Amino acid sequence: MTVQHHHAAPIAHGAGDPLLSVKDLSVLLFTEAATVRAVTDVAYAVYRGETLAIVGESGSGKTVMNLAPLGLMPGGVRAVVSGSVKLVGEDLTQASEDRLRQVRGRKVGVVFQDPLSALNPNRRVGPQIEEVFRLRLGLDAKASHARAVEFLGMVGIPEPERRLRMFPHEMSGGMRQRVMIAIAIAAEPELLIADEPTTALDVTIQGQLLELLVRLQKQLGMAMVLITHDVGVVARVADRVAVMYAGAIVELGTVDEILKQPRHPYTRALLAAVPAPDAAVGSRFAGLPGSPPDLSNPVVGCAFAPRCPLVQAECRRATPMLAPAESEHRAACWVSTADRSERRTR
Amino acid sequence: MTLLKVSDLVVEFQDGATGRINRACNQVSLDIEAGEIVGLVGESGCGKSTLGRAIVGLEHPKSGSIIFDGVDIMTLPAAVRRQARRRVQYIFQDSLAALEPRQTIGAALHEALIISGERNARARAARIGEILAATNLASGILARRPRELSGGQRQRVCIARALLVEPKLLICDEPVSSLDTSLRAQVMNVFLSLRDELGVAIILIAHDLALVRQASARVNVMYLGRIVESGPSAALYAQPLHPYSRALTSAILGIDPAIERHREGTALKGDLPSPFAPPSGCSFRTRCPNAFDRCAAGEPTALVRESRSVRCNLYDDSAGVGIAAVN
Numbered sequence: 001m002t003v004q005h006h007h008a009a010p011i012a013h014g015a016g017d018p019l020l021s022v023k024d025l026s027v028l029l030f031t032e033a034a035t036v037r038a039v040t041d042v043a044y045a046v047y048r049g050e051t052l053a054i055v056g057e058s059g060s061g062k063t064v065m066n067l068a069p070l071g072l073m074p075g076g077v078r079a080v081v082s083g084s085v086k087l088v089g090e091d092l093t094q095a096s097e098d099r100l101r102q103v104r105g106r107k108v109g110v111v112f113q114d115p116l117s118a119l120n121p122n123r124r125v126g127p128q129i130e131e132v133f134r135l136r137l138g139l140d141a142k143a144s145h146a147r148a149v150e151f152l153g154m155v156g157i158p159e160p161e162r163r164l165r166m167f168p169h170e171m172s173g174g175m176r177q178r179v180m181i182a183i184a185i186a187a188e189p190e191l192l193i194a195d196e197p198t199t200a201l202d203v204t205i206q207g208q209l210l211e212l213l214v215r216l217q218k219q220l221g222m223a224m225v226l227i228t229h230d231v232g233v234v235a236r237v238a239d240r241v242a243v244m245y246a247g248a249i250v251e252l253g254t255v256d257e258i259l260k261q262p263r264h265p266y267t268r269a270l271l272a273a274v275p276a277p278d279a280a281v282g283s284r285f286a287g288l289p290g291s292p293p294d295l296s297n298p299v300v301g302c303a304f305a306p307r308c309p310l311v312q313a314e315c316r317r318a319t320p321m322l323a324p325a326e327s328e329h330r331a332a333c334w335v336s337t338a339d340r341s342e343r344r345t346r
Numbered sequence: 347m348t349l350l351k352v353s354d355l356v357v358e359f360q361d362g363a364t365g366r367i368n369r370a371c372n373q374v375s376l377d378i379e380a381g382e383i384v385g386l387v388g389e390s391g392c393g394k395s396t397l398g399r400a401i402v403g404l405e406h407p408k409s410g411s412i413i414f415d416g417v418d419i420m421t422l423p424a425a426v427r428r429q430a431r432r433r434v435q436y437i438f439q440d441s442l443a444a445l446e447p448r449q450t451i452g453a454a455l456h457e458a459l460i461i462s463g464e465r466n467a468r469a470r471a472a473r474i475g476e477i478l479a480a481t482n483l484a485s486g487i488l489a490r491r492p493r494e495l496s497g498g499q500r501q502r503v504c505i506a507r508a509l510l511v512e513p514k515l516l517i518c519d520e521p522v523s524s525l526d527t528s529l530r531a532q533v534m535n536v537f538l539s540l541r542d543e544l545g546v547a548i549i550l551i552a553h554d555l556a557l558v559r560q561a562s563a564r565v566n567v568m569y570l571g572r573i574v575e576s577g578p579s580a581a582l583y584a585q586p587l588h589p590y591s592r593a594l595t596s597a598i599l600g601i602d603p604a605i606e607r608h609r610e611g612t613a614l615k616g617d618l619p620s621p622f623a624p625p626s627g628c629s630f631r632t633r634c635p636n637a638f639d640r641c642a643a644g645e646p647t648a649l650v651r652e653s654r655s656v657r658c659n660l661y662d663d664s665a666g667v668g669i670a671a672v673n
Contacts, residue, residue: 057526057527057528057529058497058526172617172618173390174617175617202389202390202553203389203553203555203594203597203598204389204593204594204597204613204614205389205617206597207597207599207609207613207614208614208615211609229526229527230527230599231527231601232598232599232600232601232606233599234601234603235599235600235601235602235603235605235606235607236599236603236606236607236609237607238603255603255607256603256604259601259602259603260602260603269528270527270528271601273527273528273530273531274527274556274601275554275556275557275559275560276556276560277556277559277583277598277600279556279559279560280560281559281560281561281562281563281578281579281580282383282538282560282561282563283560284531284535284538285530285531285534285535285538285557285560285561286531287527287528287529287530287531287532287535288528288529288531289532291496291498291499291529
């Protein structure tokens with residue numbers, strides 16, 4: 001496998017089986033108050049060594065789509081997953097809880113937005129990392145300590161021996177996130193899922209961590225799924241991009257296609273809403289009116305129609321879906337040009 | 347007309363366990379004109395929120411002065427300070443926490459007007475109608491409770507409530523950072539209209555540097571309790587003088603993958619030092635790519651040239667370097 005893929009577009013996928021292949025994935029969430037159709041009929045693939053960015057706003061389903069099939073849902077929320085999520089041929093929707101735990105430890109690493117809640121506040125960082133090596137790789141105490149020191153160095157933490165004796169709250173946000181990354185890559189997984197890994201951090205620290213993720217990904221030959229709402233982060237690290245809105249993937253393509261020739265009106269609005277570095281000082285901000293639909297009620301027609309500047313009668317009647325073709329730029333929209341949305345009823 | 351003049355403001359916090367002092371605002375000076383939007387940027391922990399909170403009276407400065415609308419607030423007896431500050435309002439990041447969950451929006455707005463002395467219900471309703479229009483909210487939201495609104499609507503309700511007392515200055519602390527990108531414009535454009543139509547001045551505290559640039563006429567950059575640079579935002583972003591401002595502005599990610607994917611290295615190494623034990627001399631020197639021997643010894647003074655100001659030894663006359671760069 002080559003790791004020279006980085007941003008050499010177009011990426012040679014289609015050649016070779018995908019590492020992760022997701023088809024007809026839907027996720028229903030049962031909360032106390034309501035049943036939410038968080039993800040509806042999504043299909044995508046992740047190829048070895050690439051970075052797929054999943055971009056979308058709060059409630060778009062980007063986190064649920066990635067974490068529910070791995071059995072990772074916040075407490076109190078029951079998720080029902082349907083469809084197939086194949087990791088190297090193994091369908092995770094059919095896997096037992098024990099099996100999912102093994103997959104999470106060894107094949108898939110996960111980095112969350114908030115490392116403070118992912119680390120145990122009452123234990124020093126060292127034992128928490130060493131435990132990962134003992135449990136996942138079966139190393140003894142001495143070997144796992146040595147590995148912990150090695151991995152902290154690998155994620156750019158100076159004086160690792162001293163840091164291992166610290167409690168999570170004694171570290172800065174950036175350093176805690178580095179610890180989380182060290183834990184996530186401990187078993188050298190084939191896939192790293194990073195859920196808003198830099199959102200809680202200052203822009204200066206964000207830059208350091210993105211650089212680290214890109215470096216580790218090349219070094220370990222991992223594929224990465226980066227979940228983010230930040231278009232700048234997408235431009236910095238992604239090879240391909242899936243744009244999500246109201247539980248569905250509304251546009252899929254290479255990073256250049258999505259950011260330079262966006263087709264879906266939502267993608268266009270999202271890009272326009274990023275303040276330009278040369279915008280006139282004092283000029284009005286671009287954004288969207290309204291807010292996304294409540295997914296605890298059924299959505300009829302295109303979910304974006306109520307906020308869409310290009311809306312037509314057709315959009316309120318039938319739901320546009322992404323055409324099933326592999327590896328080409330596609331948008332789920334009846335109106336936008338050069339598009340072949342597939343007509344399907346839900 | 348200068349609406350607010352903060353001079354040499356010092357705010358300190360003491361760590362209860364160790365007794366160490368964190369000087370969150372260290373001799374900070376800041377001016378704002380009536381109807382002007384001024385940005386305040388810097389990393390978490392640099393003191394920008396403390397400065398905002400001190401201006402509105404949520405922190406107690408150790409020394410310095412705050413002159414608002416011609417009145418030196420800190421010399422006033424405590425009893426009349428609140429009255430003097432009535433026309434300064436604070437907008438918090440978390441709009442959900444800022445509103446009473448069980449109260450309808452209408453009740454909250456009426457209550458705010460009753461507290462400020464408006465007894466006539468019809469007059470209150472008329473005033474609320476005006477304010478909803480100014481914040482681009484429909485009257486239907488009055489019957490709703492905070493949780494039933496979107497984040498963008500809720501933040502506009504907080505702004506609406508602040509506007510009821512006809513403030514001259516709004517201090518907005520990360521007002522849109524919990525909102526999705528596509529919703530931020532709903533709030534930011536309200537700020538721009540308030541400035542244009544009501545002449546409200548705004549201090550915009552935010553970590554989104556590109557957003558601050560677009561909204562603010564002038565920007566102040568803070569580092570470890572000091573304002574290290576200030577100037578007109580277009581000029582400051584185009585040609586930042588302080589090495590810290592340079593690092594911050596260069597860290598802004600654009601949306602062109604052809605440029606961003608080739609980014610190499612990061613402008614700034616390491617984390618912010620502990621504010622309880624700041625470095626000697628220039629507090630930025632431990633992360634500064636341009637630091638030289640002088641920086642450890644002496645704290646730089648602010649050099650002012652026309653509309654710009656920078657606090658860095660690189661631009662100090664007596665060092666004989668770089669002064670020309672300011673103009």
